[in-house]
Amino acid sequence: DAGVTQSPTHLIKTRGQQVTLRCSPKSGHDTVSWYQQALGQGPQFIFQYYEEEERQRGNFPDRFSGHQFPNYSSELNVNALLLGDSALYLCASSLSGDLGKLFFGSGTQLSVL
Amino acid sequence: KNQVEQSPQSLIILEGKNCTLQCNYTVSPFSNLRWYKQDTGRGPVSLTIMTFSENTKSNGRYTATLDADTKQSSLHITASQLSDSASYICVVGGLGGGYQKVTFGTGTKLQVIP
Numbered sequence: 110d111a112g113v114t115q116s117p118t119h120l121i122k123t124r125g126q127q128v129t130l131r132c133s134p135k136s137g138h139d140t141v142s143w144y145q146q147a148l149g150q151g152p153q154f155i156f157q158y159y160e161e162e163e164r165q166r167g168n169f170p171d172r173f174s175g176h177q178f179p180n181y182s183s184e185l186n187v188n189a190l191l192l193g194d195s196a197l198y199l200c201a202s203s204l205s206g207d208l209g210k211l212f213f214g215s216g217t218q219l220s221v222l
Numbered sequence: 223k224n225q226v227e228q229s230p231q232s233l234i235i236l237e238g239k240n241c242t243l244q245c246n247y248t249v250s251p252f253s254n255l256r257w258y259k260q261d262t263g264r265g266p267v268s269l270t271i272m273t274f275s276e277n278t279k280s281n282g283r284y285t286a287t288l289d290a291d292t293k294q295s296s297l298h299i300t301a302s303q304l305s306d307s308a309s310y311i312c313v314v315g316g317l318g319g320g321y322q323k324v325t326f327g328t329g330t331k332l333q334v335i336p
Contacts, residue, residue: 113265115265144326149331150328151311151326151327151328151329152266152311152326153326154324154326165323197263199265199266201265210254210256210268210271211256211268211313211324212268213258213265213266213267214265215264215265216263216264216265218263
């Protein structure tokens with residue numbers, strides 16, 4: 110039973126570019142949440158997807174957008190990258206009825222130069 | 223505002239010693255509390271989860287306690303090992319707007335030295 114998988118594991122971009130990160134949830138999970146974790150900080154909630162809709166959103170600008178596919182996998186898109194977007198991006202999956210039980214992927218380390 | 227505060231921010235202990243990490247929260251209404259271990263550059267891995275009615279939960283050398291009245295939790299690590307070096311994050315699940323929401327603490331960075 111595969112857990113949460115994220116790709117790519119590492120990514121280097123330059124300012125102004127756009128990036129797409131991908132996540133496959135744990136088998137049987139229908140809800141995907143995305144988090145940004147800066148070095149030395151706790152994860153910050155970006156948004157959550159359920160039934161292909163954005164259900165909750167944290168305090169992130171519109172440059173951050175996402176999508177969920179019918180197979181529950183998800184993408185995180187970031188446009189017009191800033192240096193401050195450099196962080197570990199974590200995907201977590203859960204069941205809609207038990208959102209407290211989050212299972213995390215290993216993350217994508219994004220560096221913006 | 224829902225908040226989760228952890229202490230200490232960082233901790234250095236000798237291999238084989240015990241330690242206790244603290245978590246205080248103001249999340250309301252409360253649903254559950256989970257402790258995660260996060261190695262540097264990796265995703266968090268769940269250690270324990272407790273609901274309102276549970277006041278202790280063990281996972282090997284890790285024992286978590288919960289006092290829902292004082293809104294405090296602790297994570298006790300027994301006979302520490304070098305592999306315990308990591309950040310430990312307290313995550314509290316609450317209810318809001320019809321959805322369950324989670325609030326993360328900023329973590330305690332533990333370093334176990336020989």
